[in-house]
Amino acid sequence: MTTFSSLPVFQQVVAESGHRFDANRQWVASLTLGFGAHSNSNSNTSITRMNIARHYGPLRVQRPFYPEGPEGCCHVYILHPPGGLVSGDALNIDVNVTENAHTLLTTPAANKLYKADSNGVxxxxxxNLKVADGAILEWLPQETLAFDGSVGVQNFNIELAENAKCLGWEILCLGRPASELPFASGHLEQRFQLSRNDRPLWLERQALDPKHSRFNGKWGQGGTTVHATLWTVGLNDPMEAITALREHITATEHWAVTFRRGVLLLRYLGDERNQVWDLFQQARDILRPRLTGHQATVPRIWLT
Structure with missing residues (x-):
C-alpha cells in the first residue's frame, strides 16, 4: 500500500492539507438552506423567504425567484459547479422549510456520476429535507446520469410534520446508451426514507449492480436504463388523484401508481429520459393543484 511518506513531495504537501491519494480521501461539499414565511406589511398574506443559506465547497444557490408572484412559491436553483461526482466526493444538502412557507427546489442541469478511479473509491x-406544519416543499431536480463504472451511495431522507406537504421526484439514468456506453460495471445504492412525526411511512433501499442477475432479470429491473420515482404526501383525496392520473396521463406503459400509508408513489421503469420527464411533468400538472391549490408553474431554468 502506498503511504504518504513514499509519495512525491508535492503530493505529500497536498495530502497534509487534507487531500489524500488513497482510498480514504474525501472532498466534502455542503449546503444548508432555510425557508420561512414572513408577513407582508401591505396585506394579510405572507411571503416565503430564504433566510438561511450556508455552504462549504462547491455547492451554491442562485437568488430566489418568484415567477408565481411575490406572494407565491419561492423557487430556488441548487448549483454544483463541477457538474458531477467523482471518487471521494461527499455532497450533503440540508433543507428546512418552516411553518406556512412554500418552496420549490430544482437544478439547472443533470447531475453526473462519473466512473470510479483505479482504487474504486x-x-x-x-x-435531508425537513418540512414543518403548514409548509410545502417541491423537490424537482433534473435527472442523474450514472456513467459506467460509477460507485457510490445516495441517501435521501424526508421528515414531515403532521400537516406538512411534499411533492418530489428522483430520476436515474444508467449509462450513455446513445453513445453505446452502457452501465456495465460499478455499483450504486439508493436509500429513501420518508417519515411523518418520526413515524416511517416509506423505507426503500435499491442496489444497482449490473453483474447481479436482478439487474437484467425480468423479475428485477429487466435491463432497463431509466428508473424514476415521484412521490406526493398531503393530498386531501389521494384516490381521486390516482384516478385523475390514470385517466389523463398520455403514456400507456412503463409506469404505475399506488398509495400506501399516506404516500402516493408513481414509478417509471423504462429506457427513455424524455419519456419519464414528460410523464412526471404531466403528473405534476395533475397533482400540484390538488396539493397546493395552485397550477403547476414550470421553473424558468428548465426552458434554457
Whole structure:
C-alpha cells in the first residue's frame, strides 16, 4: 500500500492539507438552506423567504425567484459547479422549510456520476429535507446520469410534520446508451426514507449492480436504463388523484401508481429520459393543484 511518506513531495504537501491519494480521501461539499414565511406589511398574506443559506465547497444557490408572484412559491436553483461526482466526493444538502412557507427546489442541469478511479473509491450524496406544519416543499431536480463504472451511495431522507406537504421526484439514468456506453460495471445504492412525526411511512433501499442477475432479470429491473420515482404526501383525496392520473396521463406503459400509508408513489421503469420527464411533468400538472391549490408553474431554468 502506498503511504504518504513514499509519495512525491508535492503530493505529500497536498495530502497534509487534507487531500489524500488513497482510498480514504474525501472532498466534502455542503449546503444548508432555510425557508420561512414572513408577513407582508401591505396585506394579510405572507411571503416565503430564504433566510438561511450556508455552504462549504462547491455547492451554491442562485437568488430566489418568484415567477408565481411575490406572494407565491419561492423557487430556488441548487448549483454544483463541477457538474458531477467523482471518487471521494461527499455532497450533503440540508433543507428546512418552516411553518406556512412554500418552496420549490430544482437544478439547472443533470447531475453526473462519473466512473470510479483505479482504487474504486466511492462518492456519496446525502439529502435531508425537513418540512414543518403548514409548509410545502417541491423537490424537482433534473435527472442523474450514472456513467459506467460509477460507485457510490445516495441517501435521501424526508421528515414531515403532521400537516406538512411534499411533492418530489428522483430520476436515474444508467449509462450513455446513445453513445453505446452502457452501465456495465460499478455499483450504486439508493436509500429513501420518508417519515411523518418520526413515524416511517416509506423505507426503500435499491442496489444497482449490473453483474447481479436482478439487474437484467425480468423479475428485477429487466435491463432497463431509466428508473424514476415521484412521490406526493398531503393530498386531501389521494384516490381521486390516482384516478385523475390514470385517466389523463398520455403514456400507456412503463409506469404505475399506488398509495400506501399516506404516500402516493408513481414509478417509471423504462429506457427513455424524455419519456419519464414528460410523464412526471404531466403528473405534476395533475397533482400540484390538488396539493397546493395552485397550477403547476414550470421553473424558468428548465426552458434554457
Amino acid at each position: 466511492a462518492w456519496s450524496q446525502s439529502t
